[in-house]
Amino acid sequence: MADEVILLDFWPSPFGLRARISLAEKGVEYEYKDEDLSNKSPLLLKSNPIHKKIPVLIHNGKSICESLVIVQYIDEVWKDKPLMPKDPYERAQARFWADFVDKKLNDSRIWRSKGEAQEAAKKEFIDCLKLLEEELGDKPFYGGKNLGYMDVVLVSFACWFYTYETEGNFSIENECPKIIAWVKRCMEKESVSKSLPDPHKVYEFAGVLKKKHGVE
Template sequence: MAVAEEVKLFRSWSSPFGLRVVWALKLKGIEYDEELEDLSNKSPLLLQYNPVYKKIPVLVHNGKPICESLLIIEYLEETWKQTPLLPEDPHQRALARFWAKFGDEKVFETMRFGILLKQGKEQEEAIVSTIENLKYLEEELKGKKFFGGETIGLVDIALGWLAYHFNVVEEIIGVKLMIEQQTFPLLVAWMQEFSNIPTIQESWPPRDKLFDRFAGFRKAALGEEHTPK
């Protein structure tokens, strides 16, 4: 990377969306500075760089902000050509974007708003829906080590939170959900392969701290009092 280039990432320590940008930056060997945001007291710079959504992550490259994690990764891909995260073939690139979006809209959103923040019938329905959506991911992994083939790509980074955050949610709600060897052998193998990569492993947030944060979200949503571990 040219010396004159300045790259800064605004994110929160616990967000899987910011974490996926960290992975992309590190996999591509891009030097960057980091600003960890307190989302209950957002910095003036964050509000300046993302005045529309006022959310993280935000990447600032030479003073120009890019918002939304998947768009940031696409920007990195187009700007820094080393360690490609998207295939060259246009159809395969479109498929990668499709599955990355599927992971956000059909798996993560259901996990967060349906499983973590609900209980009773609503939670049960969300679990059933998540199982059905995970079946699509299991099918997509057939014959492949990663979603992108033999190397990590956009879809792996987009779904990487499954290898860590999902288990934390299971512990919080006290229910062993569904990503097990007998049910989803390919997903389990992928999670292990993904987690074993040093760049990924060294970036996970502290588990106890993440547990407390997510447990606090759940108790607040259910109107309960939260006592940290």
């Protein structure tokens, strides 16, 4: 019997995008369900009762939560085009940098705030990207010759870069040209270019969110 794969997601979510890119890389067919996060579906509440967040992957009735866990699960179940490095040390490094992205890079103050808070967020963001540039080194991808786990984890934020730049009034390419060159390389992969939403649509969405939360 064919696998039943459902993804509970929300279109501009970088976390959901990690699952979408991984499933596309592996060529897995699935049912996509876009959630209204202000009115979460009973299925989402039942499948992720702890955090009540997207993404949730439901594979043959079993739910898997948290994007980093989901990407690793997808990689273990569908073995074609491995995302995780084979070597245990390199795997540990990939997990370390993925954790770094979630703890340090993911900061909505860069587009939601103004003044000092925004400047501080911008500086931290650029500092993080510079460290990530160093980690990439001369490799085409974090995964080496091919797209790997860390590439999937980080590139999911690329559709937000336009919002960060427009709201923060800076150019990521000027600050971190190697990161932008890497994003362009990732976008040559159909799994990435077909998954990432239009950055202008994301910007419009961010504007709506700011208005809703009373940020000018």
